[in-house]
Amino acid sequence: MFECRLGHYLTYHHVSQDFFRRHRDKYDGLIIPLSVACVFRQGTGGFVLTLKTKYALDPRTPILQADFDRQSVRRAHLEIADVHGPTVSQIFASRPLQPEDVRPLAADMAARVLSFQKEFAQLSAEKVDKYAALLGEEVQSEYGGPHFLVPPYFRSGRRTDPWYRVSLSLARAAIPEKEDYRLAPVLHITKDFPESEFRQIANDYSDRGFDGLVVYVNDLQEYLAPATILVKYANLIALLQDLGKPLFGLFGGYFTLLLRKIGMGCFSNAVGYGEYRDSGYHQGGQAVRRYYIPKLHRYFTDTDAETLLNIVRGGLLRCGCATCRRRRPLTDYTSQELLDHFLNTRLTEIQQAEETDLSDLLDQLDETRRTLEDYPIPFDRYSHVREWVEALRAFV
Amino acid sequence: MSNQSVTTFPRREEELRVPVQRLFPPEQYFCKNEVPFGLKRIDMVFRERSNGQDIVAVELKLRKWKKAVWQAASNRQIAAYSYVALPSTSACAIDRQLMASLGLGLIVVDPTDEARIALPAKRSRYVNSRIAAEISSRLARY
Numbered sequence: 001m002f003e004c005r006l007g008h009y010l011t012y013h014h015v016s017q018d019f020f021r022r023h024r025d026k027y028d029g030l031i032i033p034l035s036v037a038c039v040f041r042q043g044t045g046g047f048v049l050t051l052k053t054k055y056a057l058d059p060r061t062p063i064l065q066a067d068f069d070r071q072s073v074r075r076a077h078l079e080i081a082d083v084h085g086p087t088v089s090q091i092f093a094s095r096p097l098q099p100e101d102v103r104p105l106a107a108d109m110a111a112r113v114l115s116f117q118k119e120f121a122q123l124s125a126e127k128v129d130k131y132a133a134l135l136g137e138e139v140q141s142e143y144g145g146p147h148f149l150v151p152p153y154f155r156s157g158r159r160t161d162p163w164y165r166v167s168l169s170l171a172r173a174a175i176p177e178k179e180d181y182r183l184a185p186v187l188h189i190t191k192d193f194p195e196s197e198f199r200q201i202a203n204d205y206s207d208r209g210f211d212g213l214v215v216y217v218n219d220l221q222e223y224l225a226p227a228t229i230l231v232k233y234a235n236l237i238a239l240l241q242d243l244g245k246p247l248f249g250l251f252g253g254y255f256t257l258l259l260r261k262i263g264m265g266c267f268s269n270a271v272g273y274g275e276y277r278d279s280g281y282h283q284g285g286q287a288v289r290r291y292y293i294p295k296l297h298r299y300f301t302d303t304d305a306e307t308l309l310n311i312v313r314g315g316l317l318r319c320g321c322a323t324c325r326r327r328r329p330l331t332d333y334t335s336q337e338l339l340d341h342f343l344n345t346r347l348t349e350i351q352q353a354e355e356t357d358l359s360d361l362l363d364q365l366d367e368t369r370r371t372l373e374d375y376p377i378p379f380d381r382y383s384h385v386r387e388w389v390e391a392l393r394a395f396v
Numbered sequence: 397m398s399n400q401s402v403t404t405f406p407r408r409e410e411e412l413r414v415p416v417q418r419l420f421p422p423e424q425y426f427c428k429n430e431v432p433f434g435l436k437r438i439d440m441v442f443r444e445r446s447n448g449q450d451i452v453a454v455e456l457k458l459r460k461w462k463k464a465v466w467q468a469a470s471n472r473q474i475a476a477y478s479y480v481a482l483p484s485t486s487a488c489a490i491d492r493q494l495m496a497s498l499g500l501g502l503i504v505v506d507p508t509d510e511a512r513i514a515l516p517a518k519r520s521r522y523v524n525s526r527i528a529a530e531i532s533s534r535l536a537r538y
Contacts, residue, residue, distance in 0.1 A: 288435070303434030307470040310522050311498065329524040331473065376465040376494060 001056075001148055001212055001248050001266045002182060004028050008350055009248075009268035010343075012055070014040045016271060017047050019339055021135065026347045029054030029147060031250070031268045034113075035063075037120060038079035045124020049143035050131040057117045058250065061152040062188060062218075062279035064088060064097045065163065077282065083116045084109050084152060099162035102154075106166070110173035113152045118181065121145050148212060149178055153186040155218050155279050159197040159204075168204055175209030182211035184248060187240075188279065190218050191225070195232050202239045212246040212265075219278035222255040223298040223384035230255060230391035237263045238395070251277045254297035255388050257349060261358040262395045269346075271339050275299075291330045292342045294319050295368050296382055297349065302338070304381070306330045311375050316368075321345060359396040362389045406483055406505070409439070409456040415511035416440060416454055416481050416503055425452075426535045433531070438471055439481075441535060449532045450476040452517075454503065457482055461490045468500045472520035474528045479503050479517055487514065 001007060007028030012020065014036055030053055037044050037057055048055050063077050064084065073093070081092040085108055091101055102109065121143045132139045151174035156164035171185030187205060205213055217233055233255075240247055241263025249256040249267035253275035256267045269275045272287050291305035292298070295317050300308065306329055309317050318324070321344035323337050333341070353361060369385045406412060417427060417440070425442040440454040453475035457464035464480040471478040481503035482490065492515055495502055501517025 301434050303436075303470060303473060306473055306522070306524075307466070310472065311466075311469050329473065329522070331524050331527055376462045376469070376491075376498075378463065378466055 001029075001054075001184065001246050004054075005246055005265045006260055006350070006354065007054075007266040008346065009054075009056075009266055011058075011251075011268055011270035011274055012036060012044065012048065013270065014043055014047075016339070019271060019336065019343075020047075020051065023340070023343050024051060024053060026343050027053075028266070029056070031055070032057050034059045034080050034083060034116075035076035037116075037124070038083060039076045041124050042126045045120060046127025046129075046131045049121055049125055050128050050135055050137060050139075052137075054147040056146045056148050056150055056184075057120060058186075059083070059113050059150055059152045060279070061113075062155045063282060064092050065154050066280035066282055067096045068280075068282045070094060072282065074282065083113060085112050099154075099166045102166045103169070106169045107173045110151050110170050111177050114149050114174055114177045117146050117149050118179070145181065148182040148184045149174065150214065151183065151185050153188050155188045155190060157190045157192065158194055159200055171205070171210065172207065175207070178209070183209060184212035184214050184246075185210055186214040186216050186250065188216040188218065191220060191229050191232075193232075195235060198236050198239050201236075202243055205240070206243050210245060212248060213240060213243070214248045214250050215240065215264075216250040216277075216279075218280075219276055220251070221276045222253045222388075225384075225387065227387040227390035230387060231394070234259060234262060234391055234395060251275060254349060255391075257353055258358065258361060258388065258392060260353065261361075262392075271342060272335070287335075289331075289333075289335065289338060291333070291338055292345050293317050294345045294348070296385065297365075298384060299342075300381070302330045302333065308377065308381065311377060312372065316371060319345060321348070358392065362392055362396065365389050406458065409458055412456045412458075412481050412483065412505050412511075413440065415505045415509050416456070419503065419511050419513065420452065428535050431531060431534075433471070433474055433527075436467070436470075438467075438475075441475070441531065443532055443535045449529060451528055451532055451535070452477045452479065454479045454481050457486070459486050461486060465490075465495060465498070465500060469498050472499070472522045473524050474531050476519050476523060476528075477501060477517040478520060479513075481505060481511065483507075 009029040009031050010027045012030040012032045032055055034057055060080055081089040128139055151171045153167045154163040237259050246265045249264050252267040289302045290299040291302045293305055321341055323341040365385045366389055372382045420442040425444055428441050430437045431441040438453050439456040442452040453471035455464045455468045468478045468480045479501040484504050484506050487504045499518035502515035503511050504514045505511045
């Protein structure tokens with residue numbers, strides 16, 4: 001986020017370790033959800049540390065404010081609560097946290113969450129021998145800490161939302177705890193956060209103790225969002241850029257990548273899914289088999305993607321990456337190949353976006369849309385392209 | 397009375413099912429309705445009882461033929477022959493050239509409840525034999 005201002009981070013998931021290892025030259029760092037860091041602490045630590053890539057831990061605090069049936073509290077969420085302290089842990093077991101619960105605990109909570117992150121390398125290294133052997137590398141006597149620290153944060157819907165003040169106080173409380181680390185608080189807002197308050201947000205987060213800012217618009221599904229929402233997001237980035245701090249987009253797809261042209265820096269996404277996230281979602285789920293179509297810059301179910309590829313003539317939507325070079329039905333791809341293809345494509349997208357100015361990138365999107373209009377393809381399969389162009393034209 | 401029934405026919409996609417099925421009689425074809433494929437369901441799927449594994453898929457629609465064409469194009473991944481079935485009142489609007497270019501067939505259902513193949517489907521070049529075999533074997537159980 002700091003040395004590499006336009007880095008691409010992946011959200012770490014313990015079931016895909018082989019993927020992260022094989023492709024470690026194709027991404028710049030990992031975001032480790034606190035839930036994974038807690039539940040699979042030694043495995044995660046051993047793996048990530050020996051991978052020697054940049055990493056940061058996402059505290060995933062908003063799950064503590066989510067109102068859901070306490071019967072379905074998962075172990076990972078209990079562990080998250082535990083890291084935030086015994087009072088939080090006790091409350092969360094029976095009900096969602098309220099702002100008034102957190103206010104008196106802010107300093108303690110921030111210190112605890114940052115301590116966990118700072119100590120992660122030291123306390124999660126029991127399995128480094130195993131992973132170092134797998135990677136064919138020597139075990140080091142000491143492994144580095146996170147690339148930056150992330151204070152606990154909550155989701156808020158406007159500046160007068162009590163959660164907004166609580167998050168800001170947690171971020172400020174983290175400053176004295178950061179030591180030599182860099183600190184990047186998360187600005188986690190809902191899609192309907194009033195744009196008229198963005199300038200004040202920028203002012204609130206201008207503190208010199210914040211080395212960077214992480215921006216997280218809740219559940220922003222870029223390919224479904226109308227231009228009105230997307231342009232708001234773009235305006236927020238443009239305003240925050242004036243602070244002169246590196247900006248990091250937590251969860252994002254190609255639209256977030258395009259925002260780099262107006263001030264966004266690094267961004268992250270999960271592999272296979274996870275370009276967006278509802279921070280209040282508390283249940284697990286199975287990933288649907290999805291294929292990322294490079295020209296459309298979004299995922300489709302493999303059957304839908306196959307239809308698109310077959311309908312559109314001239315191979316316009318076909319991918320030439322190492323995984324896709326051998327032509328066969330997408331429905332025959334293994335889950336691993338679908339992920340491999342995605343990461344190959346994302347790398348190409350990043351490179352192309354770096355070499356091309358925003359105006360040309362938007363023109364390319366427009367051209368794709370116009371071409372697809374000649375085919376019997378439901379508009380919702382490519383309507384996002386129109387919305388993205390509409391949202392960003394004003395920044396050209 | 398009869399005039400009224402002609403002008404209102406058909407009101408539901410379901411009403412196309414019986415006439416379409418008559419084109420693929422049960423003594424010759426296995427038939428199954430609402431067959432899951434990906435995240436959607438194919439309205440009607442047929443397989444010849446006596447001959448091989450070839451599947452015929454039929455997408456029923458009352459009006460929105462473009463949507464039906466999209467779905468029928470998708471069905472080419474598992475069906476050797478993929479059709480769109482429409483009432484004759486809607487069939488006149490369809491772009492037959494487009495359908496032909498995609499290799500899709502057209503079944504027209506007349507107000508007299510008769511179905512006919514107005515455009516034969518071409519054999520699909522996109523059949524995923526693995527998934528087609530799975531569906532085909534499921535069909536034989538019905």
